[in-house]
Amino acid sequence: MSPKTKEQFEEIRQRSAAGIMQAALELFAHKGYSGTSISAIAKEAGVSKGLIYNYYASKEALLEAIILGAVEMGDKSFHEGLNPDFSPKEQIHNLIEIGFAMLTKNIQYWKLITSLAFQPGVLDRFKPGILEKGIEELQHLEELFRALGKEKPKQEALFFAAFMDGLALQIMNMGELFPLAEMKAYAIEKFCLS
Amino acid sequence: MSPKTKEQFEEIRQRSAAGIMQAALELFAHKGYSGTSISAIAKEAGVSKGLIYNYYASKEALLEAIILGAVEMGDKSFHEGLNPDFSPKEQIHNLIEIGFAMLTKNIQYWKLITSLAFQPGVLDRFKPGILEKGIEELQHLEELFRALGKEKPKQEALFFAAFMDGLALQIMNMGELFPLAEMKAYAIEKFCLS
DNA sequence: GTCTATAAAAGGATAGAC
């Protein structure tokens, strides 16, 4: 009667845990953390409420798992663009490309992260780490813009970061209405000139 | 025994309703809509739970009152900057000044509005109106940038809007760490040139 | 006009059966 190996069990566990996480991500991003109930997650994932607690100790632990995944992904993507084999101009170009790609491909993650940024108490524990990564990224940007010959690289870095953040906001809210390709080209034009 | 006139009653009502609304605004902005309970609002406002329902039919009606106030305020501020007596350059300069002033003075409103933008279902009813106002404002901006001689006024308008949105995000998250004055000067420099 | 007490519902979390 279908004897299962350890590996098969492990795979089932993986699938269940991942399915729950995916459902939670979608709902947290869509309705906010507090606005999403465990029942809703269970329904979306097609499992029972009880099963969720088999994989995640609490609703907050589930959130934590999602956050950690998102932060890691974002950080990794950012550093992919920073290959020093390329010229500063090309690196900035890369960052814009990667940024736009992330925004379109993983919009849910950023919707969640951004919305959580507005709910202190929910992810206060992660804020120091996220802020630190942000500052670190700003410094990288500053160096790039300095190498590119911008007169005020520090301001330019903040300017760039603000633009990318605002972009995320607009894409989230305007959806398909947002002229993505046009704006990417314009951003490259704006930021890659010395 | 202190007989009250109709006007006095009305004033008391006003004060209570406004106090509740202010408390709700602060908590909604801080903890999100779903994350804020009626009890918490009552405590913050220094009144009983019951009294809140005397002035607002439901938690959502309270939110609605706040949103309407915020949208009206933002719209009014934007149009204040659009005085056609001034040159395009001066108008854009004004919009930046007003934008920065709003962000620092009424940060709570924008925190709330922005956070709600991420919680569909909560204020879906207002989205069409807000989106329409946004498009209208973009068109105004486009005209201004065209008059200023920008080569791609439409993109520049979106670029400007994205920057201002991102700015709001950064100020909300970085707080006092954000170099406000510097960035305002830099923004003026960037956008007011033909 | 305001408060206290209470009803009615929903949410997070656990225990035990299969």
Place this chain on the structure above:
DNA sequence: GTCTATCCTTTTATAGAC
């Protein structure tokens, strides 16, 4: 590994006293 049933807490909302 998964589900159903249940407990306990919190929440929204109402009713009635002062």
